[in-house]
Amino acid sequence: MSCEEKKCQCCCGEENNQQKYDRIAEVIEKYKNREGSLIQVLHMAQSIFGYLPLELQKFIAEGMDKPLSEVSGVVTFYSFFSTEPRGEHTIRVCLGTACYVRGGKKLVDRLEEILEVKVGGTTKDQKFTFEVARCIGACGLAPAMMIDDVVYKQVNPDKLEAILAKY
């Protein structure tokens, strides 16, 4: 799987939709006869296309020879999948027990103010998609948050603007 993902990250933004669909078609071709591979295909399709709109779900349903309702059932079940365009970066504030107790909610409130979006939304400039997570395994560093793959520890709400400015 990692191979396609890498390829995607280096090409995204340079491709047009047709090229993206072509690459998703290659992924489907590779996985379509493997039992239980729908999640993997969706995962890769999202990393290629950025999100999973209805049209793309239809394309995948057709290619995988599965009912559209089954594909959308999986897409809407897992919070990892998104049917809306996503921002360039994903912010995930941890609201696991430790982070919650140490003020994770305050981070959420402050971020909603700064970004002017609610949890689950994407900023107007398409820069950030704002989500919450249930424990990212950094309880000793609570309250923690992640931007893409980078973990920010013991975040103070007042430091948020400075952190976001790096992106």
Place this chain on the structure above:
Amino acid sequence: MINITINGKQVSVAEGSTILEAAKQNNIYIPNLCYLEGVHKFGSCRLCVVEVEGARNLQASCMVPVREGMVIKTNTEKVRKARKVLYELILSDHPKDCLSCERNQSCELQELGNRLGVTEARFEGEKSVGNEDFSPSITRDMSKCILCRRCITVCNEIQNVGILNAQNRGFKTVVGPAMDLPINTVNCAYCGQCTVVCPVGALKETDAIQDVWKAINDKKKRVVVQVAPAIRVAIGEEFGLEPGTIVTGKLATALREMGFDDVFDTNFTADLTIIEEGTEFLTRVKKALTGGEATLPMITSCSPGWIKYVEHAFPLELDHLSTCKSPHTMLGALAKSYYAEKINVDPKDMYVVSIMPCTAKKFEISRPEMQNNGVPNVDAVLTTRELAKMIKEAGIDFLNLEDGQYDNPLGLSSGAADIFGVTGGVMEAALRTVYELVTGRELPFDKLHVAPIVGLEQIKTADILIENPVEAYKFLDGFTVKVAVTSGLKGAKILLDQIAKGESPYHFIEVMGCPGGCISGGGQPRPTTPEIRQKRLDAIYREDEGKQLRKSHENEYVTKLYEEFLKTPNGHKSHELLHTHYTKRGKFNEYIGE
């Protein structure tokens, strides 16, 4: 065999049985809700929990297979309490408007509460909101759904259509089409099998009762009714009769008492269909055998669920379909032309109601092809269940009605028409006529039943050898007609995949959209178990064998119709009134746009 102890009783049961099945075989009833024998085993409702010695938790008896030496208790204080709490939890997210729900007194959830002795509903919490989703055939009300998922199993595994699946997660879970799309925008066949298995009022046929009462009460309207073959062997169940009881005569009387002006029989146009479709088949075969171009196999077109399915799933294979309209739309078209002329009524003042075992027929009548001169062939379709409700509402004592007759000229029918209601029936009826027409001899099968295509198997086939045909059909001498029959859309896909690959060995195929045919259609009484299906099937063949008239081409009123009105099979008038064309829809309606 496995030895187990249930409630202190030692019994042996077959290996692989679940606890629930083992208990049932030994006359112990374990309450259950989501389980559906032979169809759906999912364990979502947990109401069938039992105590198993050595197990840490209560076990869902519908899911757990028996093991040697298992000690099971189905009726302990712990079990009874747990079931009640589980039931109350289901109720906590269910609208308690039972008295005005259309499933009142026929709701499995309601009945189970009674059985469990539940007298409280202690839990009040958030309620699932669901907007009603209407289509011409099926109405969904997801606020009533208890997530048993029977409909998902039927839609995906039995019918292989896959419109319904669980969407979202946790409390927000709903059963429905992808991305909350309305059901009338997706590739639903409207077969209605989901409405038969829904235990509550979440999935049902779209109501036509009010429209029909309105028409009956409208003094300016001439209200014509017709009854499909499968109704007469099933509607008795709604009045407590044994499945398979034939009530053809009582039905005619009930309809007359309800206030319908003319009580016709869709069977009449089933006979007519055989003439039209048989002629069409022979024309295609003749062309193919004499060097012309003809699309074979030809496939029957009586089942509108099947038609909508094939338009979505195989839009490039529609030339294989017979162009015949379904029998009830033929009858509607004739009532508003041939019959309207006879009684001097303006077709616009005539209202045709079809009593059908089918939800797909409700959509079918709304198709633009199903009208002539701007007047729809049929104005309303009632399911078997809806008609039973109306009979009750009208205060008619169905069980004690005298037998009545159907009205001519659209009421007489042969036994061949009766068997249209069961898988293999249309094919057998066609063969009875076509074989005799071609050879001058009766179809060479015991009691005229083409044994290889009788029964509930998914795909049935037969070879019919033509020898010594009459002069006009000499080109068929030595030709073997290969036929196939399937019911249920899963079987249809298998046969259509063969056709799409150019590998179909058949000349003539019968497809009915519902497993078993119309006897277990989406509009038939609930429940339809394998046992009930078999009883309805047997009854259809009894009805056929009880008639003197067994072949469509011997129906004198059909002959008269051709003499007086249609002139010749597949002629100009027939094409105008009795034949149709199809719409390429595609899996996502991509051919006709969204």
